[in-house]
Amino acid sequence: MTPSPIKTVGVIGTGVIGASWTALFLSKGLKVIATDPAPDAEVKLLEYLQKNGSSVPKSKLTTSSFLENLKFVRDLDPYLGEIDLIQENGPERVDFKRRLFAHLDANTPGHVLIASSSSGLPSSAFITKCKNNPSRILIGHPFNPPHLVPLVEVVPHPGTSDAYVTAACEFYRDLDKDPVVVKKETPGFIANRLQAAVCSEAYSLVSRGVVSAEDLDKTMTSGLGLRWALSGPIMTNTLGGGGNFSHFMNHLGPALKTWLDDMHQNSFNFDSQEAVNDLKDKVNGWVSTIDLKEVESNRDAFLSSLVKDKLGSSGAKTDR
Amino acid sequence: MTPSPIKTVGVIGTGVIGASWTALFLSKGLKVIATDPAPDAEVKLLEYLQKNGSSVPKSKLTTSSFLENLKFVRDLDPYLGEIDLIQENGPERVDFKRRLFAHLDANTPGHVLIASSSSGLPSSAFITKCKNNPSRILIGHPFNPPHLVPLVEVVPHPGTSDAYVTAACEFYRDLDKDPVVVKKETPGFIANRLQAAVCSEAYSLVSRGVVSAEDLDKTMTSGLGLRWALSGPIMTNTLGGGGNFSHFMNHLGPALKTWLDDMHQNSFNFDSQEAVNDLKDKVNGWVSTIDLKEVESNRDAFLSSLVKDKLGSSGAKTDR
Numbered sequence: 095m096t097p098s099p100i101k102t103v104g105v106i107g108t109g110v111i112g113a114s115w116t117a118l119f120l121s122k123g124l125k126v127i128a129t130d131p132a133p134d135a136e137v138k139l140l141e142y143l144q145k146n147g148s149s150v151p152k153s154k155l156t157t158s159s160f161l162e163n164l165k166f167v168r169d170l171d172p173y174l175g176e177i178d179l180i181q182e183n184g185p186e187r188v189d190f191k192r193r194l195f196a197h198l199d200a201n202t203p204g205h206v207l208i209a210s211s212s213s214g215l216p217s218s219a220f221i222t223k224c225k226n227n228p229s230r231i232l233i234g235h236p237f238n239p240p241h242l243v244p245l246v247e248v249v250p251h252p253g254t255s256d257a258y259v260t261a262a263c264e265f266y267r268d269l270d271k272d273p274v275v276v277k278k279e280t281p282g283f284i285a286n287r288l289q290a291a292v293c294s295e296a297y298s299l300v301s302r303g304v305v306s307a308e309d310l311d312k313t314m315t316s317g318l319g320l321r322w323a324l325s326g327p328i329m330t331n332t333l334g335g336g337g338n339f340s341h342f343m344n345h346l347g348p349a350l351k352t353w354l355d356d357m358h359q360n361s362f363n364f365d366s367q368e369a370v371n372d373l374k375d376k377v378n379g380w381v382s383t384i385d386l387k388e389v390e391s392n393r394d395a396f397l398s399s400l401v402k403d404k405l406g407s408s409g410a411k412t413d414r
Numbered sequence: 415m416t417p418s419p420i421k422t423v424g425v426i427g428t429g430v431i432g433a434s435w436t437a438l439f440l441s442k443g444l445k446v447i448a449t450d451p452a453p454d455a456e457v458k459l460l461e462y463l464q465k466n467g468s469s470v471p472k473s474k475l476t477t478s479s480f481l482e483n484l485k486f487v488r489d490l491d492p493y494l495g496e497i498d499l500i501q502e503n504g505p506e507r508v509d510f511k512r513r514l515f516a517h518l519d520a521n522t523p524g525h526v527l528i529a530s531s532s533s534g535l536p537s538s539a540f541i542t543k544c545k546n547n548p549s550r551i552l553i554g555h556p557f558n559p560p561h562l563v564p565l566v567e568v569v570p571h572p573g574t575s576d577a578y579v580t581a582a583c584e585f586y587r588d589l590d591k592d593p594v595v596v597k598k599e600t601p602g603f604i605a606n607r608l609q610a611a612v613c614s615e616a617y618s619l620v621s622r623g624v625v626s627a628e629d630l631d632k633t634m635t636s637g638l639g640l641r642w643a644l645s646g647p648i649m650t651n652t653l654g655g656g657g658n659f660s661h662f663m664n665h666l667g668p669a670l671k672t673w674l675d676d677m678h679q680n681s682f683n684f685d686s687q688e689a690v691n692d693l694k695d696k697v698n699g700w701v702s703t704i705d706l707k708e709v710e711s712n713r714d715a716f717l718s719s720l721v722k723d724k725l726g727s728s729g730a731k732t733d734r
Contacts, residue, residue: 214669237636237637237638238654244637245637245638272632272636274633274636275626276624276625277626280619280676281676282669282672282676284625284629284633285633285638286669287619289638289647290670291612291614291674292608294611295607295611296646296647299600299604299607303598304598305594305595305597306597309604310604310648311645311649312592312594312646313567313594314642314647315644315646316557316563316565316594317557317564317565317592317605318565318605318642319642319643319646320563320717320721321557321563321713322635322638322642323639323640323643324635324639324713324716325631325635325709325713326633326634326635327609327634328616328627328630328701332697332701332706333709333710333713337707339694339697343693343694347684347690349534349606350613350614353601353602353606353610354610354611354614354684356602357611364670364671370663370667373663374663377652378660380648386652386653386657389645389649389653390653393641393644393645393653396644396723396724397641397644400643400723401640403719404640404716
């Protein structure tokens with residue numbers, strides 16, 4: 095069985111992640127059939143789309159046509175034959191996903207790609223009852239919010255066929271996303287592991303009083319993060335080595351090792367309630383002085399314009 | 415003794431970092447007296463300034479006046495009485511810096527702030543022979559390139575007076591930089607530690623074949639880095655907890671801990687020549703296919719425009 099061309103996407107679960115995926119899919123001209131059991135799900139989804147639909151980079155739609163391609167349904171089953179790809183965003187519970195995926199696998203044509211947005215569960219944990227074609231199941235983990243941030247982690251399970259990994263990457267790339275392939279199922283995949291590495295050291299530095307929470311964040315937003323938005327850690331090392339990664343490793347590897355040893359010796363103790371409480375106090379002392387709603391909406395607006403700039407586009411074609 | 419208003423800066427060492435500082439200082443309307451013992455230092459500095467001078471965000475100068483305020487001298491000693499602040503960018507050798515700082519401390523008026531760009535040596539290591547006023551000596555560690563990236567890590571030694579920490583922060587802030595105060599001398603300060611945390615995990619993931627070097631970098635540039643350019647790790651956690659850091663820690667702390675434990679068990683072995691060589695091969699297999707000069711110049715151009723956008727300015731007033 096080979097993947098099909100994708101025109102209609104089924105979105106299961108329309109919370110924050112599912113709604114954001116829906117905004118992306120619709121903006122790129124795809125049809126979406128969405129479902130969610132919450133009583134107010136449809137109303138909330140429409141609100142989300144009205145608010146965020148126009149900020150999708152490189153949108154292909156005008157505002158007026160934005161919602162024409164959306165169908166919200168209580169029960170997806172009657173529509174499973176019309177769907178070319180499923181993006182699942184249900185709760186992160188293995189028993190729930192096992193039942194859901196067994197049902198989807200049994201009731202969709204065998205060539206339909208089924209992607210889960212799961213950030214925590216590897217798909218090998220929940221395909222155990224899929225008897226039809228589990229080789230078309232994989233993780234397509236977005237970075238929040240999916241309608242703005244290009245990254246998608248594509249994580250096959252050991253039985254996922256290469257054709258479906260390739261098809262998933264092509265599908266996401268056609269939506270102006272940047273898929274990366276996580277070749278082995280690994281806790282936290284890639285992004286959450288890199289994020290945990292930074293957070294752990296950040297917590298240690300703030301809780302030990304080396305730097306304030308505000309200045310810790312500034313170190314990222316006014317320095318490291320600016321550079322990392324444009325060149326990744328490996329390329330940054332390579333450029334830092336005069337265009338030669340080996341040169342960088344030979345000359346700066348030892349310093350890196352010294353810092354890492356010191357970090358390890360002073361690592362944040364997640365098991366100490368005292369350390370955790372002290373960190374919370376220090377952070378809350380800072381963030382309680384800030385209008386977080388404003389921070390978040392400014393960030394998302396800037397993020398949208400940054401991604402548009404990176405895509406080399408003047409942005410959405412909507413008139414809003 | 416109190417810090418003086420700063421109109422004239424002495425720049426010691428005009429390699430890449432010193433030249434970039436000089437571009438910044440001149441663009442903000444300061445006078446610069448620069449020195450460097452290399453035979454071609456003056457020519458190289460002028461070349462650097464011609465090439466990069468116009469990209470400083472929020473420049474106050476027109477191109478024609480750009481170089482009027484620069485004086486390059488072979489010997490700084492006759493000018494030490496005219497200088498209000500020294501930004502030192504000499505070699506990272508403790509014996510060298512000890513002699514240099516003893517000389518500067520003995521021969522400049524006691525109120526003059528002396529900042530070292532050192533990334534590796536804490537100032538307590540090289541003020542040991544300063545008898546005049548070591549309380550005006552501190553680290554002002556920039557993030558490369560200083561004329562573009564706002565971050566400066568201000569690191570006092572235990573005897574630096576608070577007045578000079580404040581004065582250094584005000585000085586850098588007046589240049590549209592974002593100073594952060596590293597309250598305790600710590601190996602790698604803040605930025606290099608956070609960077610080491612990411613690099614260490616990146617090396618592990620690439621060398622273990624979990625992800626390609628290219629996709630590792632993409633995880634940063636298309637995801638994590640974009641967000642970190644706009645909100646730091648602590649604020650990102652807080653927003654992720656619905657505006658509540660404690661909520662984030664209570665709910666996601668355990669997952670973070672699980673990932674960190676797995677990372678620790680699989681940490682990159684810097685001492686294994688085999689692991690290091692394998693990593694170099696994997697990285698070089700990717701970067702050897704890329705025009706690095708183009709990557710670097712595109713990055714710097716984008717960095718300049720990103721910083722200008724963040725500063726809310728349409729940019730430099732130069733006509734270039």
